[in-house]
Amino acid sequence: MEQTGIEELKKAGKITQEVKSFAKSFIIKGMLLLEIADKIESKIRELGGKPAFPVNLSINEIAAHSTPAWNDSGIAHGLLKVDIGVHIDGFVADTAISIDLENNLENKKLIEAAEQALINALQHARLNAPLNDIGKSIEQTIKSFSFLPVQNLSGHSIEPWNLHAGITVPNFGNGQNKVLEEGVYAIEPFSTNGFGAVRDGRKSGIFSVQKEANVRDSFAREVFAFIQKEYQTLPFCSRWLHKKFGSRALLALQRLEEAGILHHYAQLVEINKGKVAQAEHTIIVTEKETIVTT
Ligand code: MN
Ligand code: MN
Helix, strand or coil: CCCCCHHHHHHHHHHHHHHHHHHHHHCCCCCEHHHHHHHHHHHHHHCCCEECCCCEEEECCEEECCCCCCCCCCECCCEEEEEEEEEECCEEEEEEEEEECCCCHHHHHHHHHHHHHHHHHHHHCCCCCEHHHHHHHHHHHHHHCCCEECCCCCEEEEECCECCCCCEECCCCCCCCCECCCEEEEECCEEECCCCCEEEEEEEEEEEECCCCCCCCHHHHHHHHHHHHHCCCCCEEHHHHHHHHCCHHHHHHHHHHHCCCEEEEEEEEECCCCCEEECEEEEEECCCCEEECC
16 A cells, blocks of 8 residues: 555544544433534544544444434434544544443443454454454354344445445455455444344435536536535535535435435345444554554
């Protein structure tokens, strides 16, 4: 990997560390998800970063891809995953914590399983390590807690302005013989007391640009120009655009989605409605060492 960007990657990671402890310090049961999202995203900016994606606040059987809408009345409860992304000039840190807001023993065990799986996986995360070893370690650790890994969610390589850059870091032993190459990766075990897989649920209000094309509506064009300048190919959400442009933005997003310009992410829901916990770190793999940035 080129040396460029290492400082930005580290700085983005440092910001996520501060934001995670900040999040742990103020999130309580019953708080508006909207308020939590605003506080976290404001903190990221205050510390000199930008959100690399809308903070994901996913509860219980929703494993990922949930962020409050501009007028959301949802409140924090249950087993809450807080998935935070920060970027500096496109260099991304991606990390997640899970919080039990019910003082529930099973929630705590699910969280411990995901966190321990991440710790164990990081032991394997060296240059040229088989990705299968990382996946197997995650699977074995989570199974040792009598839970299952979510098999169709995985870690991923990260490139500048590209959150999911193509390489998959499995959460189970998939028998493939690919090895870890130099680069930036997120490792993110998910544990569940359900089936061990997710399906698409409701639309999330989270989007990313998937192709460039023309749209007739001039206001939609204006919104698209802003999206391209501000987020490039990183995910963003309707809440952010509502804040910037008002309620007209929602119709513009719909037009851009209909034109195939934007991909609209679905929430990811555990197939048996099992509860899901997540832990995630971003690493830089170099010839010399593996650096955990988050
Ligand atoms: Mn994440
Ligand atoms: Mn990730």
